[in-house]
Amino acid sequence: MVYPYIPHTDEDRKRMLEAIGVGSIEELYASLTEDLLLSDSVPISHGRTEDEVLRMITAIAQRNSTGIPFLGCGCYDHLVPSTVQTLASLPSFVTAYTPYQAEMSQGLLQASYEFQSMICEITGMDVSNASLYDGANSAAEAATIMIGSKRKSKAVLVSGTLHPFTLQVLHTWALGTGNEIRVLEEKNGVTDLKSLHSALTDEVAGLIVQTPNRYGLLEDFSTVAEQLHEKGCLFAISSDILSLAIQKSPAEWGADIAIGDTQALGLPLAFGGPSCGYMAVTKALMRKIPGRIVGATVDGQGRRGYTLTLQAREQHIKREKASSNVCSNQALAALMTTIHLSSLGWSGMVEAAQQSYVKAHYLAYHLAQLPGMTLVWDVPFWCEFPLRFSDSKKMRKFLQELRNEGIFAGVRLSSLTRETKDELVLLVAVTEKRSREELELYLAAARRVMK
Amino acid sequence: MSEPLLIDKSKKGRKAYCFPALDLPRGFEQALPELPSHLLRIKPARLPEVAELDVVRHFTKLSTLSFGVDNGPYPLGSCTMKYNPKLGEQIAQFPAFTTMHPLQDISTSQGCLSIMYNLLEDLSSITGMSWGSLQPCAGAHGEYVGLKMIRAYFLERGEVARNKVLVPISAHGTNPASAVMNGFDVVTVASNKEGLVDIEDLKSKLDGSVAALMLTNPNTLGLFEKDILEISASVHECGGLLYYDGANLNAIMGMATPGDMGFDVLHLNLHKTFSTPHGGGGPGSGPVMVNDTLRPFLPKPDIELTDGGYVYTWDRPLSIGKVSMFWGNFLVLLRAYVYILRMGSEGIKAAAAHAVLNANYLKSKLEKHFDVPYGGVCMHEFVISCENLKKEYGITAQDMAKGLIDEGYHPPTMYFPTLVSEALMFEPTESESIETLDAFADSLISLLERAKKDPAYLKGAPYSTPVGRLDEVRAIKEPDLHY
Numbered sequence: 054m055v056y057p058y059i060p061h062t063d064e065d066r067k068r069m070l071e072a073i074g075v076g077s078i079e080e081l082y083a084s085l086t087e088d089l090l091l092s093d094s095v096p097i098s099h100g101r102t103e104d105e106v107l108r109m110i111t112a113i114a115q116r117n118s119t120g121i122p123f124l125g126c127g128c129y130d131h132l133v134p135s136t137v138q139t140l141a142s143l144p145s146f147v148t149a150y151t152p153y154q155a156e157m158s159q160g161l162l163q164a165s166y167e168f169q170s171m172i173c174e175i176t177g178m179d180v181s182n183a184s185l186y187d188g189a190n191s192a193a194e195a196a197t198i199m200i201g202s203k204r205k206s207k208a209v210l211v212s213g214t215l216h217p218f219t220l221q222v223l224h225t226w227a228l229g230t231g232n233e234i235r236v237l238e239e240k241n242g243v244t245d246l247k248s249l250h251s252a253l254t255d256e257v258a259g260l261i262v263q264t265p266n267r268y269g270l271l272e273d274f275s276t277v278a279e280q281l282h283e284k285g286c287l288f289a290i291s292s293d294i295l296s297l298a299i300q301k302s303p304a305e306w307g308a309d310i311a312i313g314d315t316q317a318l319g320l321p322l323a324f325g326g327p328s329c330g331y332m333a334v335t336k337a338l339m340r341k342i343p344g345r346i347v348g349a350t351v352d353g354q355g356r357r358g359y360t361l362t363l364q365a366r367e368q369h370i371k372r373e374k375a376s377s378n379v380c381s382n383q384a385l386a387a388l389m390t391t392i393h394l395s396s397l398g399w400s401g402m403v404e405a406a407q408q409s410y411v412k413a414h415y416l417a418y419h420l421a422q423l424p425g426m427t428l429v430w431d432v433p434f435w436c437e438f439p440l441r442f443s444d445s446k447k448m449r450k451f452l453q454e455l456r457n458e459g460i461f462a463g464v465r466l467s468s469l470t471r472e473t474k475d476e477l478v479l480l481v482a483v484t485e486k487r488s489r490e491e492l493e494l495y496l497a498a499a500r501r502v503m504k
Numbered sequence: 505m506s507e508p509l510l511i512d513k514s515k516k517g518r519k520a521y522c523f524p525a526l527d528l529p530r531g532f533e534q535a536l537p538e539l540p541s542h543l544l545r546i547k548p549a550r551l552p553e554v555a556e557l558d559v560v561r562h563f564t565k566l567s568t569l570s571f572g573v574d575n576g577p578y579p580l581g582s583c584t585m586k587y588n589p590k591l592g593e594q595i596a597q598f599p600a601f602t603t604m605h606p607l608q609d610i611s612t613s614q615g616c617l618s619i620m621y622n623l624l625e626d627l628s629s630i631t632g633m634s635w636g637s638l639q640p641c642a643g644a645h646g647e648y649v650g651l652k653m654i655r656a657y658f659l660e661r662g663e664v665a666r667n668k669v670l671v672p673i674s675a676h677g678t679n680p681a682s683a684v685m686n687g688f689d690v691v692t693v694a695s696n697k698e699g700l701v702d703i704e705d706l707k708s709k710l711d712g713s714v715a716a717l718m719l720t721n722p723n724t725l726g727l728f729e730k731d732i733l734e735i736s737a738s739v740h741e742c743g744g745l746l747y748y749d750g751a752n753l754n755a756i757m758g759m760a761t762p763g764d765m766g767f768d769v770l771h772l773n774l775h776k777t778f779s780t781p782h783g784g785g786g787p788g789s790g791p792v793m794v795n796d797t798l799r800p801f802l803p804k805p806d807i808e809l810t811d812g813g814y815v816y817t818w819d820r821p822l823s824i825g826k827v828s829m830f831w832g833n834f835l836v837l838l839r840a841y842v843y844i845l846r847m848g849s850e851g852i853k854a855a856a857a858h859a860v861l862n863a864n865y866l867k868s869k870l871e872k873h874f875d876v877p878y879g880g881v882c883m884h885e886f887v888i889s890c891e892n893l894k895k896e897y898g899i900t901a902q903d904m905a906k907g908l909i910d911e912g913y914h915p916p917t918m919y920f921p922t923l924v925s926e927a928l929m930f931e932p933t934e935s936e937s938i939e940t941l942d943a944f945a946d947s948l949i950s951l952l953e954r955a956k957k958d959p960a961y962l963k964g965a966p967y968s969t970p971v972g973r974l975d976e977v978r979a980i981k982e983p984d985l986h987y
C-alpha cells in the first residue's frame with residue numbers, strides 16, 4: 054500500500070518490525086485496549102491525489118468572490134512589495150520550528166531581532182517581543198501584565214472605543230478569573246477622558262485605549278499617562294502599526310505598553326489570519342512581557358550571535374509561575390512584516406500612511422456631500438471613517454448595488470457589535486492601494502444610489 | 505559566514521520600493537488640512553534604506569542560516585516535525601483565499617466558510633468530539649480557551665468551588681500556565697514507575713474542588729496511558745472534566761479517539777499533527793474540540809450550514825465569547841484541510857502507524873547504547889537519558905545535541921520532560937525513511953563513541969555553524985534586544 058508522504062515500502066516495514074521484535078504494527082498498539090481501538094476507519098473521506106484535491110479546492114474557491122475592498126476594521130488591503138511573499142516562502146524559514154538550537158538558527162533569530170528592533174523604533178518603546186497571536190490577544194496579554202504589576206488590583210479599564218472584537222476578547226479574558234474589564238464610555242466617537250480620574254480607583258491596574266479607534270478616529274491622550282502613573286496604573290495603547298508613521302507613537306504619549314497588529318505591514322487579508330500581534334514595553338516591564346524574545350550575545354570566540362533570551366518569564370521554565378502561556382507565536386508573519394519594512398524604509402512607510410490619509414479624506418469629503426449619509430463625527434481620522442445612513446433600507450441598497458459593481462463598500466459596525474444603535478453606521482477604509490479609478494467608481498456608484 | 509544587520513547596510517536615499525504617485529485632482533491634497541499638530545508623530549523611526557537586491561540577498565542569506573524540515577531530519581520530540589506538503593503551500597497562495605477580507609459579506613465568502621465548516625466536521629470525526637472552534641492560534645491558545653470553557657461550565661452550574669486543575673508532572677509547561685491564566689490553582693499529579701499517571705496519587709487528589717485533569721495521551725514520555733478509562737471515570741465521578749492536550753495526537757489519529765477515552769475538551773496542534781509548517785515559531789493553529797457537555801460554551805461565532813448556505817451564529821448565550829481577532833489562522837486551517845483531503849481516513853491512520861513504527865525502530869537501535877528510563881514499546885516518541893554519560897564522562901544531553909548539529913541533523917528536544925534527567929526526546933515522525941533513521945542512529949552512536957574517548961570534542965560542538973555555543977548568561981545580564 055502506498056500512502057501520501059510516507060516513504061515506507063513493504064520490505065521496509067518488514068525489516069523494521071523484525072528489528073523491533075514484533076510481528077505487526079498492531080502489536081505496537083497493544084497498550085490500547087479493545088474498547089479504545091476503532092474498529093472502522095474514522096468517517097472522513099478517502100484520500101485523494103494532488104490533482105483531485107486541486108480540482109476540489111479550486112471549485113470551493115469559486116464560491117468566494119472578491120471585490121475592490123474598502124473594508125478595514127483591523128484588516129487592511131495595502132500595497133505589498135513582491136519581495137515579501139517570495140522571501141517569506143523560502144523553505145528553511147517556512148519549515149523550521151522555533152529556534153531552540155541557536156547555532157543552526159541564526160537566520161531566523163536575526164530576523165526576529167530585526168523585527169523587534171523595528172517594532173521598538175516605530176512604537177518608541179524599549180523592548181519588543183518576537184510577536185503574539187494578534188492585536189486582540191496582545192490586548193489581553195497587556196491586561197495580564199497590568200494586573201500582575203499592581204498589588205491587589207483586579208480591574209482593567211478599557212476604552213469603549215476599542216475594536217469591538219478586541220473588547221470581546223478582553224471580556225473573555227476576564228471571564229471566571231475574578232478580574233474585571235471596566236469600560237470607559239465614549240463621547241463623540243472618542244474615549245470620554247473626563248471620567249478617567251474618577252474611574253481610577255485602587256482596584257484599577259491600568260487603561261487600554263486604541264487609536265485609530267474602532268471608528269477609525271484618532272484619539273488625543275494628552276495628560277492620560279500622568280493621571281495613570283500618579284495612581285500606579287499602567288497605560289497601554291493599541292494601534293494599527295502603520296498609523297504610527299503619522300500619529301504620535303505610544304512612547305510619545307507616555308505609554309508603558311504598545312500593542313496591536315502588524316497586518317497593515319506586509320500581510321495579506323487572508324480572511325483575517327494569520328495576522329501578527331505585536332507588543333513592546335518600557336524597560337521597567339522587560340521581565341513581564343510575554344512571549345519569545347531574541348537577544349544578541351557572543352559565543353566562546355567572541356563572535357556576535359543571537360539567541361532566545363529572558364526565558365525565565367516563559368512557560369517551559371516557570372510553568373504555573375510563567376508570565377503567560379504563549380509558546381508558538383506568529384513568527385513567519387512577523388518575518389513578512391520585517392521584509393516589508395526592510396523594503397519600504399521609513400520614507401515608504403510614511404508615504405503609505407500619508408497616501409492612505411489623503412485618499413480616505415478624498416472619498417470621505419465627496420461622500421459627505423451626498424444626501425442620506427453623513428460623517429458621524431467631526432473628529433480627525435486617518436484611513437478609515439464612519440458614515441451614518443439616514444435609513445437602513447437605503448444602506449442595504451447602497452451596499453448591494455456597490456457589491457454588484459464589484460465594490461465592497463464598507464463594514465457595517467453592527468456586524469461587529471451586534472447592537473441596534475450601530476445599525477446605520479458603515480465603516481469605510483481607504484488605503485494607498487486604492488487607485489483614483491477605484492475611488493471614482495465608488496463615488497459614481499454612491500451618487501447613483503444616494504441621489 | 506555571518507550576515508550584518510540590514511540597518512548597517514543602509515544608505516540615505518536608497519529605496520527598495522516605490523509607491524505610485526498620488527493622482528487625485530490637483531489642489532485636493534493642498535487644500536486638505538493637516539492633522540492637528542499635537543496628534544502628529546515627532547521622532548522618525550530608524551529603518552533600513554536599501555535597494556531591492558539588498559533585501560533579497562539579506563533574507564536569502566538569513567534563510568541559509570536557518571534549518572527546517574526541508575533541510576534535513578528534525579526529530580524534535582513533542583513537535584511532530586513531519587514533512588509539510590508543497591500542495592498546501594501552493595493552495596495557500598491562491599488569490600481566491602489570500603485576498604478575502606474577514607468581514608466581507610458572508611454571501612461572498614462561502615468558499616472560506618465551507619472549508620472551515622468541513623474542517624470542523626473532519627476534526628470532530630478524527631477526535632470523536634461533537635464540534636469545535638477554529639479561532640485559537642496555537643496549542644497553548646487552545647488550552648487557554650478549553651480551560652476557559654471549563655470555567656464557564658462550572659460557573660453556569662454554580663460550582664464556584666472548583667478551583668483546581670490537576671496536571672501530571674510530565675505535562676508540557678503550557679498546561680499549568682494556561683490553567684493559571686484562567687484563575688485556577690495547579691496541583692501536580694505524580695507519575696508512577698512506568699512513567700504513567702500514578703492513579704493512587706490522582707485519586708487522593710480528586711474531590712469537589714477539582715475542575716479538571718489535563719492529560720496528554722500518549723504522554724510526553726511517548727507512553728500510552730493505558731488506564732485512561734479508569735482515569736476518566738474517576739475524574740468524572742468526582743464531578744471534574746478532562747482536558748486532552750492534543751500535541752501527541754499523531755500517534756493515535758485514525759486508531760483511537762480522545763472522545764472514546766472520555767475527554768470532554770481538547771486542542772489540536774494543526775502545525776504538528778496536520779502537517780502545516782511551523783514557520784520558525786508560528787503561525788500555528790490550535791482548534792478546540794468539545795463533547796456535548798461543553799458545546800454551548802464554545803467561542804463565538806459558530807458556523808452553521810443552513811438552507812441559505814453557511815452562516816455565523818452569534819446568538820449563543822453560554823459562549824465564552826471571542827478569543828481571536830477574527831476567525832483564526834485561516835491559511836493554516838486551509839493547509840490542514842488540504843492535508844486531510846489528501847490523506848483520507850486510511851492515510852491518517854497510516855501516518856499514525858508509521859510514526860509509531862519509526863519511533864520504535866529508532867528506539868530499538870538506540871537503546872542498545874543509551875539509557876531509555878521508561879522502556880518497552882513506545883508510541884510516536886521516546887526519551888533517553890544522558891544522566892550516566894554525564895556522571896561518567898561529563899557529557900550532557902546538550903552536548904549530544906550540539907554534536908548532532910555538525911552531523912546535519914536538527915537535535916531532539918532537550919531537557920523535556922523534566923521527569924527524566926538529561927533528557928533527549930526523539931520524535932522521528934512518519935516522514936522519515938528507514939535509511940534516514942539508520943544513518944541518524946549511526947551518527948548518534950558514533951558521536952557517543954567519540955564522546956567517550958574525547959569528551960572535550962563534544963563540549964566544543966557545534967563546529968560547522970557560523971557561531972558556537974552562545975553566552976546565555978550575558979544575553980540575560982546585558983540584554984541587547986534591538987539595534
Ligand SMILES: Cc1ncc(COP(=O)(O)O)c(C=O)c1O
Pocket residue numbers: 379380381582583642643644645676678679720724749751752773788790
Ligand atoms: C505537549 C505539548 N503541549 C502543548 C504545546 C503548546 O503548543 P503551541 O506551541 O502550539 O502553543 C506543545 C508545544 O510544543 C506541546 O509539545
